[in-house]
Amino acid sequence: MEKWIIIDGNSIANRAFYAMPPLTNSQGLHTNAVYGFTTMLLKLLEEEQPTHIVVAFDAGKITFRHGDYKDYKGGRSKTPSELSEQFPLMKELMEAMGIAQFELSGYEADDIIGTLTRMADEEQKQMMVVSGDKDMLQLASEYVTVVLTRKGVTEIEKYDPAAIEEKYQLKPLQIIDLKGLMGDSSDNIPGVPGVGEKTALKLLHQYGSVESVLEHVGELKGKMKENIENHADDARMSKQLATIYREVPIELEREKMAFEGIPAATALPMLRKLEFKSILERVEKLAAKQSGEEVSEEPVIELALETILVTLENMPELTSALKQGDVDTLVLEAHGDNPHYANFFGLTFGSKERYWHMSKEMLLSEDAAPVRAWLADADQPKYGFDLHRTELVLHWLGIVLAGAAFDVQLAAYVLDPSDAAATVQSTAMKYELTVVQADEEVYGKGAKFKVPADELVAQHAARKVYLIRELVPLMEQDLQKYEMSKLYYELELPLSSILAQMEKTGIKVNKSSLEKLGEQFTAEIEKTMTRIYELAGIEFNIGSPKQLGEVLFDKLGLPVIKKTKTGYSTDAEVLEKLEPYHAVIPLILHYRQMTKLQSTYIEGLLKEVRPDTGRVHTYYRQTIAATGRLSSQFPNLQNIPIRLEEGRQIRQAFVPSEANWSIVAADYSQIELRVLAHISGDEKLKEAFIQDMDIHTKTAMDVFGVQAEDVDANMRRSAKAVNFGIVYGISDYGLSQNLNITRKDAAKFIEQYFAVFQGVRQYMEDIVKMARQDGYVKTMLERRRYLPEINASNFNLRSFAERTAMNTPIQGTAADIIKLAMVKMDERLRKLQLKSRMLLQVHDELVFEVPADEVDVMKKLVPEVMEQAIELIVPLKADVSVGTNWYESK
Structure with missing residues (x-):
């Protein structure tokens, strides 16, 4: 039938x-x-x-x-x-x-x-x-x-x-x-x-x-x-x-629609290509059954693990296992995206055969002192998932964590930086291991979040411990196979602990300075509002796109640039195009900038100051950006707008935490363009950096065919736009928007650039060919970025992948270099036994707080370490400055 x-x-x-x-x-x-x-x-x-x-x-x-x-x-x-x-x-x-x-x-x-x-x-x-x-x-x-x-x-x-x-x-x-x-x-x-x-x-x-x-x-x-x-x-x-x-x-x-069984000859190679190990095994068994072979069923791993809820009575069993070196893996159970305020409710330890789960109360008890000592012992290697977050959560409980030997989350990111949302479960799935419940299935999500009974939490955490122990050797093999062991063990893993130390230290904020600046911003906002109402001839809610659209286009009769489903568009792009038409437009743009500074960076930062420390403690995410760059959250200190003077002034509130100390800041000068000069080997780029010329003036000289003294402000601005645009895979459309010129003129300018900088053109062509052939590109430190769309038939997908192929080795290498500088800087601070502390990393900049007697040492040491982090065929350059606050140090 x-x-x-x-x-x-x-x-x-x-x-x-x-x-x-x-x-x-x-x-x-x-x-x-x-x-x-x-x-x-x-x-x-x-x-x-x-x-x-x-x-x-x-x-x-x-x-x-x-x-x-x-x-x-x-x-x-x-x-x-x-x-x-x-x-x-x-x-x-x-x-x-x-x-x-x-x-x-x-x-x-x-x-x-x-x-x-x-x-x-x-x-x-x-x-x-x-x-x-x-x-x-x-x-x-x-x-x-x-x-x-x-x-x-x-x-x-x-x-x-x-x-x-x-x-x-x-x-x-x-x-x-x-x-x-x-x-x-x-x-x-x-x-x-x-x-x-x-x-x-x-x-x-x-x-x-x-x-x-x-x-x-x-x-x-x-x-x-x-x-x-x-x-x-x-x-x-x-x-x-x-x-x-x-x-x-x-x-x-x-x-053709009849099904007579899975043909092993064609199915198995395809499943191997997809790397579906468990499905491959199932299909092999199905194919064997179809051909009449006897198939022995392998026992399924039941993850009903022997898990012990730690009590005062059985605590000696865990401390004995710790002392004997049997325990090597731990998993933190805590709720909350911000680890500085996370709700901690359990820590689970695992050995080869047994699992112990400790509640918060038990971990903090007097009898758990040997457990806390083991956690703090850097000589006791520890495996885990997101040990960075674990270290921060435990810190605010007064518990030290040291000795990170392998972090599965960090390894998953190094092996595949496109997977920013890796979990223990998703990583286990990649390696075809038994998949266990996701956290959301155990705890619920959002408003439905609820911590179940200790026994359920313990079993869930023990399963994660089991998977981590299974994953470590498999991931170590892959790191070695893809030549990324050095990147992982010498850069990312040590950096994780360095970041945690920076986050625990935090940076002091002068609240009164921030509040005073907020008063100035409020006065400026009110003054700008009054002037907008005068020019518009009516009072209205400037923050309402609907009301603003009615005023600009119905009342003032300005040309309609773009419409949305709900009415007129008043986004930044539209307002910038309207600037020449009415004096009210620059004021509206200024109003928007000032209100964002006030809400996000004055009021927002004041909320983030921790009452018990007087500091803000950002959280650096190491596994988010596919380029390898760090991301900052709670608060995001990398986004303070420094192109505006008012934005730069916010940095005045960031001060040293001790009297008579200074803030020392150092940033790389045009690091991405220097990396481009090294990777492409372009003779004119190399010449500019070796001779320590202004790269944008040099580019303008070469592209426009003029002497340095004949380069005007517009030429240099155009050269700067194309220089940085090249790093990000500029298109004629993108450059035309940046410079407010036609696409035809932008395309001509890009062509002129490539005619001069032929080494850069050759690099761009070669790296795209290599990406098509290999399916990925690499940084100088062997960080890979996979580009599955590089051969896509869809033009937009393929073009984006080509631009990514061009800029990833540049941006990624620049990100790797400053990370390397942080690791080496940490080593030097400890070796020289300096009291100075590394506080922040913001893009290409490092920020320190420094005692008075170490300022001269640090002014020399910081740029030296940064410039010697890696050897390029052009010199790396780091500019250093000192001040009583972050603003003054720039």
Whole structure:
């Protein structure tokens, strides 16, 4: 007897993508949607044993429905590139697994599925439709069962007509009427405003269909009656759009849709390419069973681990294990994004065979002194996940953590910097280890967060400890394999502890200075508001885009540059273009700048000053930026706007924490351009830096063909824009916007630049070729960035990947250099036993607080260490300055 399965490919792929944690293979290809889809597919094959199977896909964005309603699916956001790049992989894998696929231009997967189910009804064949879309319920019949996925792709609900009747008290075809009345925001189907599922069901239970509801609208009352009368055409159109078309001209070749088992010869190589180890093993076993071989079932690892809740009575058992060196792994359980204020509720220790879980109270008890001593012992190596955060959380409890030997989160980032959201679970999945529950499944999310009983917390944490111990040797092998062990062990891992020390120290803030500056800003804001009202001839809410748009375009009659769905656009780009038209525009821009400074950097910073220290303690994220740069949070001290004098003044409030100390700051001079000179070997760039010339003047001289004394301000500004633009993969459009010139002139200027700096042009061409060949680019310190879109057929995706290939080795090397300088600076401070403290890293700048008797030493030492961090063919240059606050030291 034939048994068909039809899978809604786009729907299931989307659900798998958003349900599964981020996953990439060693080539940087995103694979989480393919992994989730394939896992579900194998489960179906094993449980349902179909005779025929088809995966239906959408064929492009435009369908026949757009002829009736051009805004159909218009509200949908663009498919993330991380998902779109997986569809070709998915289709390639389906072909390799002997699974038929079908798509047809002008039609959606729904219509193909609808047509196949009509054939099933006509021929009385059993068919199962698998989708995540409730629309499919309209296809349920005596022969067709609709399976809807729930919670990603892990759980399913089966619907036949009886199940639909039980749940909705509707017949399958009435599902179309349901959507006609309530609409569907995901497909931009309007429906009737104010009619949700509950109201729509009530109407259908009473009247049966959209048409009948419209016929009896006179019996309804109030706002609902008014809405249905005013939107009757929308309801009819919505029902039409929701109706699955079941007459697609399909050339049905049944033998191609027949499923006779997974062909190992084609499936296994493809699964190896995707690096799906556990799926590969399952398919190998399936293939062996198909060929009649006997397959021995390996026992599944049950992660019901022996976990001991530490009490005063059994504490000696843990302290004994610590003393004997049996324990090497720990996991912190704490809630809160900001580790300086996180709610700590447990620490779990693990050895090869046993796990101990300590509550906060137990860890802080007098009897736990040996445990705290072990944590503080740098000679006791410790494995973990995000040991940086663990160190900070424990610090505010008065507990020292030292001896980080391996951090799985940090290793995951080094191996794949595109995965900024790595978890223990997602990392374990990459290595095909047993996947355990995510934190959100145990604790809940947002307002639903709740700490369960100690036993559940202990078991959950113990499973993470188990996975970390499994991951360490596997990740060490990969670091060695990809030549990144040095980057990890000599740069990122030691830097993690250095950052934690900087964060624990914090930087002192003079609150009265900040408050005084806030008063000045408030006065300036009020003065600017008054002048805006005078010029506009009316008082209005300047912060309201709607009111501002009405004043600028309706009252003052300024030219409309851009419109949005809600009215006039008044974004920064629009206002900058309007500057020549009215004197009020510069004032509005100034007002916006001042109010942002006041709210974000005066009021915001005052809230971040910790009462018990009088300092702000930022949190440096080491695993966020794909370029290798550090990110700062709580507060973000890297974003204080220093291009504005008012923004620079905010730095006055950052002062040394001790009397008679100074702030010493040093920053690299044009480090990215110096790295470009080294990597490209361009003779003219090298010459400029070796001769210590102003690089922007030198560029202007070479591009415009003039002497230094003939370079005017506009020439230098243009040269500066293209110099920095080259580092970021400038386009003619980007340069035209920066310089307010035509794209044609910008393109000509870029061409002139490359004609002069031919070594840079050659580097750009070569690095893109290398990226296409290898799938990644590297920094000088071997940091990789994978570029899966570098060979994409989509022009925008490919262009972005090409620009990333050009700028990553430059930006990434610059980021690595300042990190290296921090590690070496920390070594020198300790070796010379100086009291000076490294406080901040802001882009290319390092900030220290320094006692009076060490100022001269540090003025010499800091630039020396920074300039000697790495050897380039051009000199590195660091400028150093000293002041009583951060502002004065610049």
